[in-house]
Amino acid sequence: MHSLLNNLNLTERLSQQVNFILETDKLKQVIRRNFIADGSRRENTAEHSWQIILITLTFSEYAKEKNIDLLKVIKMLTLHDLVEIYAGDVFLFDEKANVGKFENETQSADQLFGLLPEEQKSEFKALWLEFEATQTPESLFANAIDRITPFLLNSVNGGQSWTEAQVKAEQALKKLAVIEQGSDEIWNLFLQLLEQAKINKLLL
Amino acid sequence: MHSLLNNLNLTERLSQQVNFILETDKLKQVIRRNFIADGSRRENTAEHSWQIILITLTFSEYAKEKNIDLLKVIKMLTLHDLVEIYAGDVFLFDEKANVGKFENETQSADQLFGLLPEEQKSEFKALWLEFEATQTPESLFANAIDRITPFLLNSVNGGQSWTEAQVKAEQALKKLAVIEQGSDEIWNLFLQLLEQAKINKLLL
Numbered sequence: 001m002h003s004l005l006n007n008l009n010l011t012e013r014l015s016q017q018v019n020f021i022l023e024t025d026k027l028k029q030v031i032r033r034n035f036i037a038d039g040s041r042r043e044n045t046a047e048h049s050w051q052i053i054l055i056t057l058t059f060s061e062y063a064k065e066k067n068i069d070l071l072k073v074i075k076m077l078t079l080h081d082l083v084e085i086y087a088g089d090v091f092l093f094d095e096k097a098n099v100g101k102f103e104n105e106t107q108s109a110d111q112l113f114g115l116l117p118e119e120q121k122s123e124f125k126a127l128w129l130e131f132e133a134t135q136t137p138e139s140l141f142a143n144a145i146d147r148i149t150p151f152l153l154n155s156v157n158g159g160q161s162w163t164e165a166q167v168k169a170e171q172a173l174k175k176l177a178v179i180e181q182g183s184d185e186i187w188n189l190f191l192q193l194l195e196q197a198k199i200n201k202l203l204l
Numbered sequence: 205m206h207s208l209l210n211n212l213n214l215t216e217r218l219s220q221q222v223n224f225i226l227e228t229d230k231l232k233q234v235i236r237r238n239f240i241a242d243g244s245r246r247e248n249t250a251e252h253s254w255q256i257i258l259i260t261l262t263f264s265e266y267a268k269e270k271n272i273d274l275l276k277v278i279k280m281l282t283l284h285d286l287v288e289i290y291a292g293d294v295f296l297f298d299e300k301a302n303v304g305k306f307e308n309e310t311q312s313a314d315q316l317f318g319l320l321p322e323e324q325k326s327e328f329k330a331l332w333l334e335f336e337a338t339q340t341p342e343s344l345f346a347n348a349i350d351r352i353t354p355f356l357l358n359s360v361n362g363g364q365s366w367t368e369a370q371v372k373a374e375q376a377l378k379k380l381a382v383i384e385q386g387s388d389e390i391w392n393l394f395l396q397l398l399e400q401a402k403i404n405k406l407l408l
Contacts, residue, residue, distance in 0.1 A: 002360065008400065010392075021255075021258070021259055021262060024258060025240055025242070025357070036233070038229070044251065047232045050253040051228075054228060054282050058221050058225060059221065071274060071275040074257070078254070078258050120262070155208060156206065156226060189218065189222070196211055
């Protein structure tokens, strides 16, 4: 428990929740591989998490499943990268670093969500697992948004995170294939961005 | 329109939306007065926007109105600070800087949301106005979350943004009074944090 909570007279439940909030502030210090749109610096995972929520609101009409539960999509996107606080960000195209990723992140999820009251822990962990499993319409749309976002940023910022890792177009096509299950329009956008990235030699 | 869009064959509607997304990436570069929880740096408005959504999910049970539309609360919180891209962040306790704030932000809202297709512009602007008006249950809860968040961070990071601006406890009590309309539990949390801040001489 954060030492602040020793000096407050809160319910046990609210203490746990405030403690969780203070701990999750660390997401602002998890640095991702990709750069922000103007290329001036790499982005952190907290600002990425906000951006995918904004894009979800802007692109909501493009979900393949028309009766999608948008609140659930947003819940998933708000929570899904919190595991990086302990497990770190793993670059999508770093095959080695992706070995054991799910196991590490599961440990991290249990540790972090375990700070919360029991039923809230279960709710948040279930949302994280649903996102990871890419089976439900909500999870597929959330994953489509999460994948197109850094791809779009790389398309306008010179693609430094691609070129420094020598990412190939065929790798991108494989790793972003999940987009097609979540949205026809975003898949079409991705294919066009991929062509441009090849023309501009941002991808090998 | 961003030059990227000249090379893509998208619908006019999707082009406008992608352009909006690229423009709003600038929120990551709007720096707020307050510091992140560990005090190591000031935070930017994009990461703040994510954090208030996470806190909304964690504290949803504390909304005064029990049948609150949580999706609407989150939409407001995702969008409400976008106006800072052109209008800049205004420190809550800087009385001078707050003169003309609403007019500046209205111009900014029209400019930024004006990038979107007409009915989406109207929807987003209406959400922003509803947030600002602090009348509906959703707006009151969203404002309560938005106000408690930097107060909580200042309570654990040494309160540098308070001390450098010589913020008084009575100013805080006045500026954060809206919390009481949004949530009893968050108002109680605020009052306790205020007492601690006075004891620790973080507020004058």
